[in-house]
Structures are given as C-alpha cells and as structure tokens.
Amino acid sequence: MTRYVVRRLLLFVPTLWVISTLTFFLMRLAPGGPFNAEREIPQAARAALAQKYGLDRPLAVQYVTFLARAARLDFGPSYKFPTRQVREIILEGFPVSAELGGWALLVALLAGIPLGVIAAQRQNAAADTTVMAVALAGVSIPNFVLGPLLVLAFSLGLYWLPPALWEGPQSRVLPVLTLSAAYVAYVARLTRAGMLEVLRQDFIRTARAKGLPERVVVLKHALRLGLLPVLSYLGPAAAAIIMGSLVVEQVFAVPGLGRYLVNGAFNRDYTLVMGVVLFYAAFLMALNLLVDLAYAWLDPRVELK
Amino acid sequence: MRRSLPWVALALAAILAGCAPGGHGTARSAAGGPRYFGSVCPPRGDVLRFNNGAEPETIDPALVSGQPDGRLARALFEGLATCDPRTLEPRPGQAARWETSTDGLTWTFHLRPGLVWSDGAPLTARDFVWSWLRVLRPTTAARNVGLLYTIDGAEDFNRGTVPDSSRVGLSAPDDTTLVVRLATPVPYLLQLTAYPTWLPVPRHAIERWGERWTRPGHLVSNGAFVLERWRQNDRFELTRNPRYRNAARVRLDRVVAYSVDDLSTSSNLYQSGRLDWNTSGYVPLPFVPWLRGKADFRSAPFQAVYFYSMNVTRRPFDDVRVRRALNLAVDRDAIARDLLKGTRAPWGRLTPQGYPGYPAPPSLGHDPARAREVLAQAGFPDGQGFPKISILFSTSEDHRRIAEAVQAMWTRELGIPVELRNMEWGSTLQATTTLQYDVARRSWIGDYLDPGTFLEIMRGGDGNNRTGWSDARYDRLLLAARHEPDPEQRLRLLGQAEALLLADGPVIPIYHYSTVELVKPYVRGIWSNALDTHPLEDVWIDHAWRPGRP
Numbered sequence: 001m002t003r004y005v006v007r008r009l010l011l012f013v014p015t016l017w018v019i020s021t022l023t024f025f026l027m028r029l030a031p032g033g034p035f036n037a038e039r040e041i042p043q044a045a046r047a048a049l050a051q052k053y054g055l056d057r058p059l060a061v062q063y064v065t066f067l068a069r070a071a072r073l074d075f076g077p078s079y080k081f082p083t084r085q086v087r088e089i090i091l092e093g094f095p096v097s098a099e100l101g102g103w104a105l106l107v108a109l110l111a112g113i114p115l116g117v118i119a120a121q122r123q124n125a126a127a128d129t130t131v132m133a134v135a136l137a138g139v140s141i142p143n144f145v146l147g148p149l150l151v152l153a154f155s156l157g158l159y160w161l162p163p164a165l166w167e168g169p170q171s172r173v174l175p176v177l178t179l180s181a182a183y184v185a186y187v188a189r190l191t192r193a194g195m196l197e198v199l200r201q202d203f204i205r206t207a208r209a210k211g212l213p214e215r216v217v218v219l220k221h222a223l224r225l226g227l228l229p230v231l232s233y234l235g236p237a238a239a240a241i242i243m244g245s246l247v248v249e250q251v252f253a254v255p256g257l258g259r260y261l262v263n264g265a266f267n268r269d270y271t272l273v274m275g276v277v278l279f280y281a282a283f284l285m286a287l288n289l290l291v292d293l294a295y296a297w298l299d300p301r302v303e304l305k
Numbered sequence: 306m307r308r309s310l311p312w313v314a315l316a317l318a319a320i321l322a323g324c325a326p327g328g329h330g331t332a333r334s335a336a337g338g339p340r341y342f343g344s345v346c347p348p349r350g351d352v353l354r355f356n357n358g359a360e361p362e363t364i365d366p367a368l369v370s371g372q373p374d375g376r377l378a379r380a381l382f383e384g385l386a387t388c389d390p391r392t393l394e395p396r397p398g399q400a401a402r403w404e405t406s407t408d409g410l411t412w413t414f415h416l417r418p419g420l421v422w423s424d425g426a427p428l429t430a431r432d433f434v435w436s437w438l439r440v441l442r443p444t445t446a447a448r449n450v451g452l453l454y455t456i457d458g459a460e461d462f463n464r465g466t467v468p469d470s471s472r473v474g475l476s477a478p479d480d481t482t483l484v485v486r487l488a489t490p491v492p493y494l495l496q497l498t499a500y501p502t503w504l505p506v507p508r509h510a511i512e513r514w515g516e517r518w519t520r521p522g523h524l525v526s527n528g529a530f531v532l533e534r535w536r537q538n539d540r541f542e543l544t545r546n547p548r549y550r551n552a553a554r555v556r557l558d559r560v561v562a563y564s565v566d567d568l569s570t571s572s573n574l575y576q577s578g579r580l581d582w583n584t585s586g587y588v589p590l591p592f593v594p595w596l597r598g599k600a601d602f603r604s605a606p607f608q609a610v611y612f613y614s615m616n617v618t619r620r621p622f623d624d625v626r627v628r629r630a631l632n633l634a635v636d637r638d639a640i641a642r643d644l645l646k647g648t649r650a651p652w653g654r655l656t657p658q659g660y661p662g663y664p665a666p667p668s669l670g671h672d673p674a675r676a677r678e679v680l681a682q683a684g685f686p687d688g689q690g691f692p693k694i695s696i697l698f699s700t701s702e703d704h705r706r707i708a709e710a711v712q713a714m715w716t717r718e719l720g721i722p723v724e725l726r727n728m729e730w731g732s733t734l735q736a737t738t739t740l741q742y743d744v745a746r747r748s749w750i751g752d753y754l755d756p757g758t759f760l761e762i763m764r765g766g767d768g769n770n771r772t773g774w775s776d777a778r779y780d781r782l783l784l785a786a787r788h789e790p791d792p793e794q795r796l797r798l799l800g801q802a803e804a805l806l807l808a809d810g811p812v813i814p815i816y817h818y819s820t821v822e823l824v825k826p827y828v829r830g831i832w833s834n835a836l837d838t839h840p841l842e843d844v845w846i847d848h849a850w851r852p853g854r855p
Contacts, residue, residue, distance in 0.1 A: 031728075032735030038748070039370065040738075040768025041448045044464045048446035082446075083363050083516045084537075092537055148569065155577050156343070163573035164565065166539060253565040253574075255538035268731050 008289050012282065019281045020070060020274065024063055027270050034079035034268040053079065053271070066274065075275035080267045086275035089260060094279070096166060097249070097256035101242030103176040108183035108237070113230065115184070116191020117218065120226070123196060131188060138185030147178040147251040164253040175252040179245055183237055190233055195226035228299055235291030239284040340852070342599045344578030347827040350558060351846050355582035356571045357562035360538050364519050366504035367440045370448045372586070372837070375501045377541055377562060380841045381526040382504035383549075385414050385433070385483070386495045390843050391832045393754060395495035399428070399505070399527065399550070400483070409490030409790045410457075416481040422507050423531045423546045430477035436505045438462075438470050449502045452752065455494070457486045489787045492795065496753040529555045529842035538564055549842075556845035572823070581828050581846070585820035585837050590703070593648045593821055601823050605833035606650070608657045608751040609818035610759070613696070613711070613744050614737075615811040618773035621692060622743065625809050626683035631744075632669050632813050633676035634718040640710050641816055645703070652817035655749075655763070655810075656756040656803055659835045663756050663796045666804035669814065673718040680719055688720025695726040698746040699733040707815065708746065737771045747771070748818070754835060756799045757786065763806055772811035779805050826850055 035041055035049055050056045053076070054065060069076060075086035119131040154174060155163035162171045198204065199222055207217045246258035257276065264272040296302045348354060361374040369378045387398040400414040420428040437456070440447045441463045454460040457474030461467040474486030487494070497503055507518075507525040514523045524532045529551070530543035543560040546552065563580070565571045568589040575583040585607065588596070596602045615622040615631070622628060637651035653668025677687070685691045696712060698704035705727065712723040728736065737745045749769075751758040761767065764783055765775025782802035789795040806812060820837045827850035830843040 030731065032731040036731060036734035036738055037370070037448070038734065039448070042451050042463070042768070044443045045446045045448055045450055048443045052444075052446060077516075081360075081362050082368060083365060083519055089537065151573055156573060159577070162579060163577050164570045165563065165574065165579065250567050251570060253539075253563070253567065253570050255536055255564075259538065259566075266730055 005289070005293070008292075012285055015285065016278060016281060017067075020067070020278055021063075023274055023277045024066060024270075027265075027268070027273055028059065030265075030268060032268055034270060036268070053077075070274070070278065075278075076271045078264075078272045079269040080264070080272065086271050089272065090257060090275055090279050093255065093257035093260060096254060097242055097245055097258055100172070100175055100179060100245050100248070100254055100256060101238065103172060104179035104183065104241050104245075105234075105238055107176055107180040108187050108241075109230075111180070112184045112187025113191050113227070115188040116230075117195055117223065117226075119188065119192040120195035120199065121218065128192075132192070135185035135188045138181045141181065142247075143178050143181065144247045144251060146181055147174070147248060150174050150178055151251075164251070166252075166254050171252075175245075175248050175254055178251070179241060179248045183241060186233070186237070187230055190229045191226065194229040195222055198222045198226040224298065228295070231294060231298060232291060234294075235287045236284075239280075239287050242283075243280050340599065341601045341826065342572075342596060342823055343576030345601075345826055345852060346578050347825070347846055347848055347850065348581065351556055352559040352561065353557050353582065353828065353841065353844055353846065354561040354563070354580050356565045356574065356580055356584055356587050357541070358564070358571075358584060358587055359566040360564040361541075364524075364532075364541075366501045366506055367436070367445055367447045369501040373562075373564070376584075376839075377543075378501040378504060379499075379528070379838070380530045380543055380560060380562075381524070381528045381532060382501075382506070383528040384500070384504045385416075385498040387840055388496065388499050388836075388838060390830065390838075390840050391834065393496070393834050393836055393838065395499065398499065400498075403495075409492070410487050412485045412487070412494060414483040414485070416483065417550055418481055420527065420550055421548050422509075422525045422527050423548050424507075424510075424525045425548065426507070426509055426525070427480075428505065428527055429480040430483040431480075432505045432508060433483050434475045434477050435508050437475060437503070438473065439506065439511075440502055441470075441473065447502065452497060452500060452502045455487055455489065455491045455497070457488045459488070490790045492792045493753045493755045496755075500752060529840075530557075530560055540564060551842065555842050557841065560841055575823050575825075581825045582831060583823040585822040588821045588823055590645075590648050590821070594646050596823070599823075601826055602821075603824055603833050604819050604821050606658055606835055607818040607820040607837055608659065608754065608835040609748060610652055610655060610657050610814055611649070611707075611746075611748045611816045611818065612655065613813040613815065614747050614772045615744050615813070616740050616742050616773055617811050618740050619743060621683070621685070622811065624683050626679045627685070628809070628811060630676045630680035630683065630719060631715065633672045633679065634714050635711055635813055635815070636671045636714055637815055638671065640707055644706055644710055645816065648821065649816040649819060652814050653807075654803065654814055655806060655812050656759045657751065657817055657835070660754060660756050660796070662793060664800035665756075666800060666807055669807055676718055680721075685719075685721070688722075691719075691721040693722040693724060694743040695724045696744045696746070697726045697728065697733060697736055697742040699730045700727060704746050711815075738768075740771065740773055744813075745771075750818075751836070756796070756803065757783075760799055760802050760806065763810060763812065774811040776805065776809060779810075826852075 035046055054062055073087065078084050078086050078089060115131045119128040122128050151163045151174060154161045161173050165171055204217060204222055207221050245256055246262060249256045249258045260272060261276045264276060357376055358373040361377055362371060363369060364374060364377045366378045366382055369375050383398045385398055385400040386395040389396055399416055399420060401417045403412060403414045405412050416430055422428050437453060439445055440450055440453055441459050443463060443465050450463055458467060458472045462470060462473050476484045478484065505527060510523060510525040511518045517523060521532050521535050526546065529546055529549050531546045533544045534542040541562045545555055545558050549555060565574065568587050571583055571587040572589060572592065574580045615628055617623050637653060641649050641651040653670065654665060656665060696708045698708050708725050712725060715721055715723050736742045749759055749762060760783060762769035764770065765780050779802055782798050786795045786798035789798060820833050824831050827847045829845050829847050831839050
C-alpha cells in the first residue's frame with residue numbers, strides 16, 4: 001500500500017515534467033507575445049520588460065530557468081499583472097474555485113445518488129422515466145444557458161437571490177446549482193446503472209431470501225457496490241467540476257481560478273498559464289490517486305499493485 | 306413611547322416612498338416601474354457601488370494603462386490639476402495655481418501649502434519630480450512612458466542615451482514650487498497632469514514595500530480616497546481619505562469598485578440594485594435600443610474611433626487610388642444605422658468630434674460610382690485582375706458583422722474578391738504589428754482632448770502606425786504643429802495633416818464610439834464626457850431622491 005502510493009507519487013514527476021515542457025513550448029509557439037498591445041509599448045520599456053522576465057535570454061536558458069524555479073513552486077510574476085506573483089494568484093483564486101466545486105459536487109452526490117437509487121428500484125416505471133428524462137435535460141443544458149435562466153427567474157424575477165458576486169451564503173446558491181446540474185444527472189445515471197447490475201446478483205437474492213427488509217438490502221448491501229461506478233467517476237468529476245467552473249465563474253462573477261487559465265492564454269501570460277496548468281495537472285493526478293485508494297477500500301476484489 | 310416616534314415616521318416615509326432603507330428583499334417593491342432599469346433603491350449610507358470592469362492589471366499610476374486601472378488610480382491619487390467632471394476643463398488639484406513662460410516651454414506650478422499623504426507624511430514638489438523620474442527610469446518599464454516625453458530630456462533619459470536624471474527638465478526649487486521645462490510647447494499639459502502616468506506616488510512607501518506597495522495596508526495615497534480592501538477578480542474597496550486636501554467636500558464615505566468583466570452579469574447586478582453605476586463598456590450593446598427609453602440610461606460621444614487600416618507594403622494597397630476606391634465604397638451610414646442599430650455614429654475621419662477650434666477636414670463620403678471610376682484608373686476596371694484581399698479582425702460578434710458588411714460592399718460595388726480572417730486577440734495584434742495583413746480592424750482611444758493624440762499614430766515609423774504608410778509632407782506638418790507656439794495655428798496645421806491623411810492615407814474610418822452607461826437616479830455628480838472620466842470626489846448619493854423626480 002505505502003509502496004504503491006510512493007510509486008504513484010514518484011510518477012507525478014515525469015508526468016508534470018512532460019506537461020510543463022509541452023505547455024512551455026506550445027505557449028511560445030502561439031503568435032505574438034505578452035508585450036503586444038493595441039497601444040505600442042516604447043522600445044525602452046519593452047527592453048526593460050523583456051529583461052525583467054528573462055525573455056532576452058535564449059529560449060533554452062529560459063526553459064531551464066523555468067524548470068528550476070517551477071521545482072521550487074516559483075513561477076515568477078505574472079505578465080498581465082506585473083505586481084503579482086503567479087503563486088499568489090493561484091493561492092487566492094483556488095480556494096474560491098474549490099469551494100464552489102466542493103458544494104457543487106456535494107449537491108451532485110446528495111441529489112444524484114438518491115435519484116439513481118429510486119430509478120433503479122422502479123426500473124422502467126414512471127418514476128424511473130421521469131428521473132432519467134430530467135437527468136438527460138440536466139446533462140444537455142449547457143451551464144451558460146442554465147445560469148442566466150436561473151438568474152432571470154430567481155434574481156431578476158423573484159428578487160430572492162443575488163444575480164452574481166461572491167459575498168454571503170445566498171450568493172453561493174445559484175452558481176452551485178448551475179455548476180452541479182450536469183453532474184447530478186450524470187451521478188444519477190451512473191448510480192442507476194450500477195444499482196441495476198448489483199441488484200441482479202446472487203448475494204442480493206440471498207439477502208432477500210434471508211428476509212432482510214428491502215431498505216436494508218438496497219442501502220446496506222447493494223449500494224456499496226452499486227456506487228463503484230460513481231466513485232471511479234468522482235476523481236475526474238471533482239477535477240472537471242473544479243476546473244470546469246470557468247463559465248459559471250464568468251456568469252456569476254465568482255473570483256475563482258478558472259478564468260485565469262483562458263484569459264492567461266489569450267494574454268500570452270506565459271508564467272500565469274504555466275503555473276495554473278501545472279497546478280491543475282498536479283491536482284488532477286492527486287485526485288485520481290485518492291480515487292484509486294478509495295476504490296480498493298470499497299471493493300475488496302481490487303488489489304493495488 | 307416617545308422615543309419610537311422618529312422610527313415610526315421613518316418607516317412611514319420609507320413605505321410612502323416605496324423603498325425601505327436598504328435591504329435587498331425590498332428591491333421588488335422598489336422597482337421603479339418602466340421609467341428605470343430595475344431597482345432604484347439607494348444603498349444604505351454614502352457608498353457608491355459600481356462595476357469597474359475587467360480586473361485591473363495594476364493600480365500603480367506609473368504602470369497603469371487600461372481604463373479600469375486608471376479609474377482606481379485617479380480615485381486614489383490626485384495630480385497637479387484635475388478635470389471638471391462635465392467640461393473636462395483643467396482645474397487646480399494639488400497645485401493651487403501655475404504660470405507659463407511666453408514661449409510656452411516653461412511651466413511653474415505652485416503647490417497648495419501643507420499637502421500631506423494619507424499617512425500624514427508631507428507631500429512636496431520633490432515628490433512630483435521623484436514620481437516622474439520613476440516613470441522615466443527604464444527599469445520601471447512604464448508602458449505609457451511616451452506621455453512624459455514632452456518633458457525636455459525625458460526621452461533621452463528613458464532610452465538610456467543620457468543616464469543623468471538631472472538633465473531632465475524637472476526641478477523643485479522649494480517645497481511648493483515645481484518647474485517643468487518642456488521640449489516643445491504643449492497646450493494640453495494641464496490635461497496631462499491629471500492623467501494616471503503623471504500622478505504623484507509615495508516615495509517612502511515604494512522604497513519600503515517595493516512592488517507590493519499597492520497592496521491594502523501598504524498603499525499611501527493623496528487623493529480623495531484610500532485603499533481599504535482588494536480581492537482579485539472581485540472588488541476594490543476605498544474609503545474616504547481624511548487627509549485629502551479637500552476632504553470636507555467629499556461626500557462619499559466608501560466606494561466599492563467591482564471587477565466584473567461579463568457584460569450581462571454587470572447589467573444584471575445593476576438591474577437588481579447591487580450596482581449604482583454600470584460603467585461604459587459594460588452595458589450589452591444589444592440592450593441599448595431598448596434601454597434608450599429609460600431615464601437612467603446615458604450615452605454621449607466618446608473620444609474613440611473604429612477604423613480599418615490598410616497595409617501599404619502589400620499590393621495593391623500601395624496604390625493611393627486603390628485606397629481611395631475602397632474608402633469610397635464603404636457605406637458607413639448603413640453600418641451604423643442598420644447593423645449597429647444607431648448605437649454608434651457613422652464616422653469619416655480619424656479624429657473624433659469635440660475639439661474646439663480644430664478645423665477638421667471634410668469627412669470621407671460614400672460614392673460607389675466614383676469608387677468604381679478610381680479603381681478603373683488604378684487598373685482594375687470592374688475589379689478585374691484585383692487580387693483576393695482579406696479583412697483581419699479579432700474575435701467578436703460585432704467585428705464579424707461589420708467585416709461581413711464591408712466585404713459585401715466591396716464585392717458588390719467594386720467586384721473585388723474579399724475574404725474574412727478572424728483571429729484571437731493576441732494573434733491579431735501580432736499580425737498587425739508585423740504587417741502580416743491586408744486590411745485590419747483597429748480602433749484608437751484618445752488620452753487627452755487634442756487631435757494630436759490621434760494624428761500622431763500615423764506618423765511614419767510610429768509604433769502604432771502599423772500600416773507601413775509614411776508621407777514626408779504629413780510628418781512635416783505634425784512636426785511643425787509640435788513646435789508651433791500659437792495654439793490656433795497649431796490646430797490649423799493638424800487639420801491640414803488630417804486632410805492629407807484622409808486623401809492619401811491607409812485609414813478607413815467607420816464609426817465614432819459613444820459612452821453607454823447606466824446611472825441610478827439617486828447618484829449625483831456623474832456626467833457623461835468625451836474621455837469617460839469621472840472624478841469620484843464630486844459624486845454623492847441623494848438620499849432624498851424619490852421615484853417620480855428627475
């Protein structure tokens with residue numbers, strides 16, 4: 001177990017190296033640079049900026065310097081925000097994205113799992129069809145449509161909730177609902193599929209034959225295995241939900257990290273993009289590792305090698 | 306019993322007014338009906354909440370280049386002069402008065418006595434000298450440093466050719482006297498001194514905190530407000546600066562500047578009553594025809610022009626007749642009227658409107674028959690033999706629609722093949738700066754009210770020219786204007802230069818920008834003006850305002 005974890009952690013290093021190298025050179029291949037602007041920057045200022053960021057040195061030197069600093073989690077100052085360190089930007093933005101994503105994930109699980117269980121228990125009945133139809137709708141409606149619709153109804157129609165900004169518990173409701181909608185649907189479908197498979201198995205028949213109440217059969221015996229597909233989806237889902245909050249952060253003016261990735265690329269903010277990409281990559285790998293560990297814990301048939 | 310009376314009265318008054326003091330829950334009952342866009346419930350207390358737009362890159366006045374950044378810099382710092390919120394006329398700021406030498410080259414500013422920074426440290430003329438030399442120092446890498454090149458010796462010092470800062474035309478003979486020696490006479494110098502790049506910065510705080518001096522807790526300012534709180538991509542919160550020279554006149558206790566870059570989100574916040582002011586640039590343009598009937602909607606000409614530029618280093622744009630033909634075939638009125646639904650005014654010059662005394666040349670007109678004639682003279686009768694050209698624009702729905710319209714006009718009227726080339730922002734900039742395009746969408750915003758701020762960009766070799774065009778006559782006229790001490794004659798020279806530019810140049814003007822903003826009716830002291838500049842020290846919340854009043 002420990003050896004497995006250590007080996008996985010060691011694998012992080014080459015993976016991150018490949019990702020950082022690819023990102024570094026892809027960024028440099030994009031036309032233009034961080035100092036192109038609608039208004040020309042005077043030559044003297046350009047030279048000073050290039051020196052400040054080390055852009056006056058050969059690309060190979062820049063690459064090695066970058067790797068050496070990245071290894072110490074230092075990405076340098078942002079190009080777009082010259083008085084801020086990339087590390088600061090990440091450390092301030094990520095907790096907000098994580099909170100938004102965390103709530104959305106929680107809602108997805110709390111709503112999706114019961115819905116999936118209900119649907120599985122009443123397979124092909126009206127409840128099942130309804131739940132799955134709603135799920136389909138949830139997956140299909142993109143959040144840049146759902147978000148504004150919710151705002152229209154609850155903020156500008158009923159005046160119940162703020163239409164945007166990140167201040168106070170009320171402001172969390174709409175972005176969390178918007179972000180979780182697709183995942184509620186997905187979790188419900190996965191739960192349903194997992195439960196249907198498990199409910200047909202012999203040990204369930206045995207449990208029922210023993211005369212256990214259906215509630216116990218479903219919730220205690222079936223659910224643990226039926227949730228395995230959900231669990232393996234959880235890692236990528238958590239990553240996607242936290243990193244994919246870009247649109248929701250935009251629509252609801254949430255001060256998270258998501259917006260920096262896209263804007264950073266548009267602005268040719270080399271250091272910011274590198275920092276955010278590497279951060280997300282490490283985060284994704286860590287989540288996948290956690291899921292694998294949890295999987296082994298839930299399903300005794302899985303062996304970590 | 307007696308003590309509760311005022312409260313009862315207050316509650317009654319609030320009910321009668323249809324608006325409880327504060328509280329978002331009351332917003333619905335407070336919705337001001339169709340006259341206004343959304344809630345018209347004033348905030349509790351003397352606070353102004355507005356959308357400042359995209360997250361500022363920095364609020365260090367020396368480094369500021371964008372408008373959101375500049376708005377904060379001006380709220381925190383005050384220069385020698387400030388501008389009148391309505392007319393933009395310069396008025397005394399940190400300087401109480403000033404005088405100019407007869408040749409217009411030497412300006413002497415007299416600071417108000419007893420000026421202090423927000424931490425109580427004295428502010429003297431030496432602070433201005435230090436701040437401007439800081440902008441000029443190459444290591445500061447100030448993007449707008451060119452605005453200070455008008456000071457004698459400044460450009461050489463910035464380029465490093467003369468490393469001695471005492472050669473720059475700045476001196477502070479005593480604490481309250483500042484002498485500025487200019488390279489050429491600059492009639493708009495006072496306007497410049499209100500511009501962020503010219504604002505004084507606190508030497509003691511910068512030397513103590515380095516780059517982090519602009520953080521809350523470190524930042525020391527001399528304007529109407531001080532910085533209390535900042536959260537990235539969210540907001541800046543400013544509070545009144547009790548040590549401001551005119552503190553008694555400032556009526557806002559607090560200013561909250563949100564960093565909301567999404568236009569719809571911004572107008573949603575305004576509609577729901579969480580913003581008192583939706584600044585220009587953050588009102589979705591498709592809303593405008595509908596918003597125009599609202600009493601809180603404001604629009605005014607803004608000093609900026611949307612134009613196409615032609616790359617004269619490529620055939621066939623090296624032929625002035627081709628450039629003229631393309632210009633004559635563009636129907637600006639149709640674009641402004643039908644495509645943009647009247648949200649922008651059609652425009653046929655590079656310089657915008659609103660320069661008193663400027664003899665502007667006649668605008669370029671729409672004349673397809675003449676365009677065909679000129680094109681035939683250039684050797685392309687009915688477009689025969691004309692190479693396929695492309696229009697380059699950065700990603701935006703409006704840019705695309707305008708490019709499609711121009712494409713249709715050129716193809717229909719001149720019979721020439723035109724294709725559209727859309728690139729994301731960074732790539733578009735790269736293509737225009739390196740002259741890798743045929744026709745490109747551009748725009749220019751003026752920094753101060755003077756035609757020179759537009760005409761200078763088309764000087765041969767200027768970094769903003771980006772067309773490869775240069776004309777010795779044009780450059781000579783601009784140079785003569787620069788050295789001309791008589792303001793009237795100077796404007797005449799600039800007018801001649803623009804006439805030449807329009808006749809021969811690489812520019813196809815399309816429309817004149819306008820400011821489009823929403824201001825709640827209880828906010829006073831915000832006026833639309835050509836620079837979209839709004840000194841916040843003049844703004845106040847009218848708590849006595851009631852629906853039904855102006």
